[in-house]
Amino acid sequence: AQKRAFTIEDIYRLQYASGPTVSATGALAYGTSRSDLKAQKSYSNIVVNGKTITTDNKSFSPFWSADGRTLYYVSTASGSSQLYAWRDGKATQLTDYALGIDGATVSPDGNLIAFAAEVDPEIGGADGKANKAAIERKAKNPIQAHIADHLLYRHWTEYSDGKYWHIIVYNLKNKTYTDVTPGRFHSPVFSPSGPSGFVFSPDSKELCYLSNHDEHPEATTNCDLWVVPVTGGEAKNITAENKAWDGSPQYSPDGRYIAYRFQRTPGYESDRFILGLYDRKTGQKRVLTEKFDNWVDDYKWTSDSKAIYFLGEERGYEPLYRVDLKNDRITKVIANRAIGSFDFDGKGGFYYTYSRTGKPSAIYHATAKAIAAAKGRAELKETQVTHLNDSLEATVDIRPSETMWIKGAKGDSVEVFIVKPHGFDPNKKYPLVINVHGGPQMQWMDSFRPDWQVYPGAGYVVAYPNIHGSTGYGQQFCRDISGHWGSYPFEDFMKATDKLAQLAYVDSTRMGAMGWSYGGYFMNWVQGQTKRFKCLASMMGLFDLRSMWGATEELWFPNFDLEGQPWNSELYTKWSPSNYVKNFATPTLIITGERDYRVSYTQSLQYFSTLQSLGIPSRLIVFKNDGHWPSTLKSMPLYYNAHLEWFHKYLGGAPAPWDSEKMVQQGEW
Numbered sequence: 001a002q003k004r005a006f007t008i009e010d011i012y013r014l015q016y017a018s019g020p021t022v023s024a025t026g027a028l029a030y031g032t033s034r035s036d037l038k039a040q041k042s043y044s045n046i047v048v049n050g051k052t053i054t055t056d057n058k059s060f061s062p063f064w065s066a067d068g069r070t071l072y073y074v075s076t077a078s079g080s081s082q083l084y085a086w087r088d089g090k091a092t093q094l095t096d097y098a099l100g101i102d103g104a105t106v107s108p109d110g111n112l113i114a115f116a117a118e119v120d121p122e123i124g125g126a127d128g129k130a131n132k133a134a135i136e137r138k139a140k141n142p143i144q145a146h147i148a149d150h151l152l153y154r155h156w157t158e159y160s161d162g163k164y165w166h167i168i169v170y171n172l173k174n175k176t177y178t179d180v181t182p183g184r185f186h187s188p189v190f191s192p193s194g195p196s197g198f199v200f201s202p203d204s205k206e207l208c209y210l211s212n213h214d215e216h217p218e219a220t221t222n223c224d225l226w227v228v229p230v231t232g233g234e235a236k237n238i239t240a241e242n243k244a245w246d247g248s249p250q251y252s253p254d255g256r257y258i259a260y261r262f263q264r265t266p267g268y269e270s271d272r273f274i275l276g277l278y279d280r281k282t283g284q285k286r287v288l289t290e291k292f293d294n295w296v297d298d299y300k301w302t303s304d305s306k307a308i309y310f311l312g313e314e315r316g317y318e319p320l321y322r323v324d325l326k327n328d329r330i331t332k333v334i335a336n337r338a339i340g341s342f343d344f345d346g347k348g349g350f351y352y353t354y355s356r357t358g359k360p361s362a363i364y365h366a367t368a369k370a371i372a373a374a375k376g377r378a379e380l381k382e383t384q385v386t387h388l389n390d391s392l393e394a395t396v397d398i399r400p401s402e403t404m405w406i407k408g409a410k411g412d413s414v415e416v417f418i419v420k421p422h423g424f425d426p427n428k429k430y431p432l433v434i435n436v437h438g439g440p441q442m443q444w445m446d447s448f449r450p451d452w453q454v455y456p457g458a459g460y461v462v463a464y465p466n467i468h469g470s471t472g473y474g475q476q477f478c479r480d481i482s483g484h485w486g487s488y489p490f491e492d493f494m495k496a497t498d499k500l501a502q503l504a505y506v507d508s509t510r511m512g513a514m515g516w517s518y519g520g521y522f523m524n525w526v527q528g529q530t531k532r533f534k535c536l537a538s539m540m541g542l543f544d545l546r547s548m549w550g551a552t553e554e555l556w557f558p559n560f561d562l563e564g565q566p567w568n569s570e571l572y573t574k575w576s577p578s579n580y581v582k583n584f585a586t587p588t589l590i591i592t593g594e595r596d597y598r599v600s601y602t603q604s605l606q607y608f609s610t611l612q613s614l615g616i617p618s619r620l621i622v623f624k625n626d627g628h629w630p631s632t633l634k635s636m637p638l639y640y641n642a643h644l645e646w647f648h649k650y651l652g653g654a655p656a657p658w659d660s661e662k663m664v665q666q667g668e669w
């Protein structure tokens with residue numbers, strides 16, 4: 001039967017299975033999540049061997065005890081996030097920490113729980129209730145203000161207000177909480193996806209964690225691995241000699257090593273992530289993935305401590321690799337898939353998640369035999385384990401992508417993904433939307449993304465190039481964007497536009513472009529450089545680089561990428577869209593979030609003031625409660641709808657389902 005076009009509402013019909021984790025006895029657990037757009041509710045539960053074991057709709061992040069008999073997971077059912085244990089079919093709440101817990105992990109002997117919480121160092125993390133009371137007292141203070149004597153006083157969407165991330169160890173036997181990282185440092189360091197990077201040693205006596213004790217944490221990417229006894233006490237920095245980033249520690253199961261990822265260039269956030277080993281006896285370090293010229297991401301030790309499996313970015317995919325300790329040999333294990341997470345099946349095979357542009361994420365299984373037969377090639381006999389979206393996939397046209405390679409700046413090859421519209425007819429011409437990614441050091445992948453379904457569903461060709469700065473094409477290709485924000489990437493983009501405009505099915509008179517974060521900057525840059533596009537959409541973008549520097553929190557990023565500060569680097573003028581106002585002419589949709597401390601929303605206000613004053617059609621949307629990543633359920637429906645409206649008006653695709661103004665003013669949608 002004919003499938004119908006993908007709509008905004010379909011995004012919220014999708015269900016997800018994530019984080020497959022296999023017990024020592026071979027049981028498979030994972031989390032599921034779904035949302036209800038109209039009810040504005042999200043639901044998440046835990047599945048073990050195909051059976052849902054939680055019913056509170058508020059459970060997530062499952063992991064097994066070392067003996068495989070207990071499944072741990074986090075639930076917010078009590079009103080705050082706490083750790084639960086599921087054993088013999090019965091769930092028990094383990095923690096009752098007043099602030100709620102983050103990133104919990106359990107010691108191999110099962111006696112200790114380590115978690116992170118943001119605490120007042122004067123009070124210390126051991127007393128959660130006293131910390132909560134202090135927060136409540138502050139909320140009642142008639143004076144509501146922030147006060148700071150140093151930078152990084154706010155991060156991502158929150159002001160720190162004197163609080164620091166600490167690691168708290170909860171002793172299950174004597175029911176005591178110990179703050180093992182006291183003081184005025186973030187331990188672990190901040191991450192927008194939540195605190196992580198603290199792990200127990202196999203003998204349950206030590207914790208390894210991340211902290212940066214530099215005097216100016218806002219201006220350095222330095223981060224070190226520290227080890228501390230689980231009972232607290234003196235911590236030891238084991239990577240002090242490297243002034244760049246060290247992180248992601250994992251003890252080898254035999255306890256001999258700590259594996260970790262590191263970078264070499266101080267201050268360069270997007271330097272290559274390399275896998276290294278720290279010998280706990282000798283203190284010697286060695287590099288494992290020198291020959292791998294892309295970023296090493298998530299990884300896991302084999303149970304015999306002889307090898308490590310890791311995910312590494314590569315040409316629009318995130319394959320699984322293996323590196324052997326005895327000879328540092330790297331082998332590709334599962335190819336041509338944008339793998340999100342994985343675990344061993346205990347029999348030489350793997351469970352893993354991935355999506356494709358035209359297929360939402362699911363959990364898959366590949367046996368040792370199938371993996372051996374595939375020999376690291378794309379063709380792999382695998383089994384899809386979860387089928388949460390089967391009925392949607394059977395009725396809705398989820399469009400796949402194809403790849404085009406072009407010759408870009410410096411003569412380098414640039415990969416461009418293309419999604420053709422619903423009901424595609426090669427004899428017709430369609431409007432085009434080009435999507436530029438943020439980072440800028442990231443890669444677009446052959447993976448599912450709502451932007452690449454909603455617009456093809458409304459009749460657009462969508463194309464997304466991996467321009468210079470993208471990861472996965474060798475570190476030099478990534479490095480090339482630093483200092484060159486408006487040159488190599490723009491040359492790639494325009495060359496890609498030329499090729500796309502020549503495609504028989506693209507209407508070159510109806511081209512638009514969109515981007516988020518650095519991609520938003522890029523749209524603002526395009527505004528000042530060419531009149532080729534009928535409309536633009538700029539989300540969380542940078543308009544004036546000097547004022548952006550003065551408001552962003554992670555100063556290391558512009559300091560490196562723009563080669564200094566506004567008073568000593570001419571790049572803040574050279575690459576600033578605000579210096580090309582005389583060329584502005586293209587209608588632009590601008591979207592921002594009032595709590596975006598990465599790219600202050602005032603960048604978007606300045607841009608909007610400029611466009612409006614020049615009489616250039618423009619619309620501004622400011623999400624009141626959001627930061628750099630707006631809420632998927634509460635805010636993103638408006639984002640998609642506003643894009644559809646804008647593209648409909650200037651490029652002529654299908655109309656948006658709702659009226660954005662009514663969505664905002666009357667809640668009508």
Ligand SMILES: CSCC[C@H](NC=O)C(=O)N[C@@H](CC(C)C)C(=O)N[C@@H](Cc1ccccc1)C(=O)O
Pocket residue numbers: 192269270437438439440441442516517518519521542554557558598599628
């Ligand atoms: C290697 S990821 C780059 C993170 C970068 N860090 C510091 O500024 C960042 O936030 N980049 C922004 C644009 C920049 C301020 C001009 C950006 O493009 N953000 C992207 C990527 C991102 C990914 C993970 C965490 C933060 C940002 C985005 O929000 O999609």
